[in-house]
Amino acid sequence: MTQSGRSAPSRMVVVGGSLAGLRAAEELRHRGFAGSVTVIGDEETAPYDRPPLSKAMLTAGEAPAVPYLAHAEALDVEWMLGVRVVALDLAAGRVHLADGRDVGFDRVLVATGRRARAWPVAAEATLDGVLTLRTLEDAVDLRERLLQSPRRVVIIGAGFIGSEVASSCRELGLEVSVVARGFCPLDGALGQSVGAWAAELYARHGVDLHAASSVESIRGDAHGYVSGVQLSDGGFLTADLVVIATGSVPNVDWLESSGLDVDGGVAVDGALRALTMNGVPCPNVFAAGDVARWGHPFYRNQLLAIEHWGNALEQGRYAARSMISEAGPAEPFIEIPRFWSTMFGANIKSVGVPSFADEVMLVQGSPANLRGVFLYGREGRCVAGVSFDAPRELATWEPRIVSGEAFPPQGTVPDWGRAAPPEPVPARFPLRGTTRPQCADGATSATLAASGHPEGAPVGATE
Secondary structure, three states, rough: OOOOOOOOHHHHHHHEOHHHHHHHHHHHHHOOOOOEEEEEOOOOOOOOOOOOHOOOOHHOOOOOOOOEOOOOOOOOOEEOOOOOOEEEEEOOEEEEEEOEEEEEEEEEEEOOOOEEOOOOHHHOOOOOEEEOOOOOOHHHHHHHHHOOOOOEEEEEEEOHEEEEEHHHHHOOOOOOEEEEEOOOHHHHHOHHHHHHHHHHHHHHOOEEEEEOOOEEEEEEEEOOEEEEEEEEEOOEEOOEEEOOOOEEOOOOHHHOOEEEOOOOOOEEEEOEEEEEEOEEEEEEEEOOOOHHHEEHHHHHEEEEEEEOHHHHHHHHHHHHHHHHHHOOOOOOOOOOOOOEEEEEEEEEEEOOHHHHHEEEEEEEEEEOOHHHEEEEEEOOOEEEEEEEHHHHHHHHHHHHHHOOOEEOOOOOOOOOOOOOOOOOOOOOOOOOOOEOOOOOOEEEEEEOOOOOOOOOOOOOOOO
């Protein structure tokens, strides 16, 4: 028995067999939890790393090794892979599976991640040559088709996935067109002012970018193969392959009747406990990784949806500690989000949540060589930073970002040959989704999507 008189948990269930779920299972064992740990995943493969799927998995000269995550096979864990969970019964403490079985739990972690947003017209989405990229199976299929040297690849969406796939296509010597709803690539994640650098990367590497545009329909031939896309401006792009990269949706369908707040993902409190529709923490249900939406005090407790590797890793570990503690961890989860990407030979790194900002300034570097550091600010304080091919320089600014120092920053910095001093400019992020109650404290706010996929984007619209 615990000090509160409740029985200590002996059955832990993790729904989701990817990074967050694996790290949670590892942490449970590392912290000495001796009860049963069951990990349920809908994919049949062991946990694997997702970042290589849009990069090395597509461009490796020989058949690439599957990027399995280390240590999964060594854990004292029951793996139930290739099984889909269809419902959560809070009253009975059980999760129901698609094959008719159910699994009991004392504590359950929701780590089901997200799936690629499907093209809304089924007859077009099922044409041979129309693909999405989210899973290992998706990457294997896309790689095989790219190796067949399609005459042109059209990518719908210019967020990180779309941009990384475009980069891989150019590395393979393929002609590629990208259709972007925004005025520039990555504007949802970095804003238009910084996204202009991404547009220049596209141009320097021969990508045919159709910005401020959308796809009205995907066309196919009489044999069911994709033939191209019809644009909103009347243009038509021929294509042997179309990749849908219009964002993602959370895997929460199985929670719809659970009474939890799953609008846009699972809302959680500072201990990563799932919140009910009334904003009450559920003591036996937790969420971590891409599927979770959590309030960060540094960002006014606006619910953050962070779709990045580091966040999944840290939240998985934190959730495990919260699950085995009766009172929860001593401190709430307040990690500052960080992510990186590589495309067109450039390294892009971020600290903080750029989309929270309303201003940005280039504090080091120059557009001439597309190397530099941007600081983002809001209401007189630093809230994020982004670097292009300058990760070490960004690291020197990170303490100012984490501590929320004054924006614009005070003092001089190396200008790398720039004649004029830096000045803040509007960050120019696209409009967000509709506002909704923030369940942790009742404040009205919009969910911040830190992956470049603004919440509320219409299904089928390009990024």
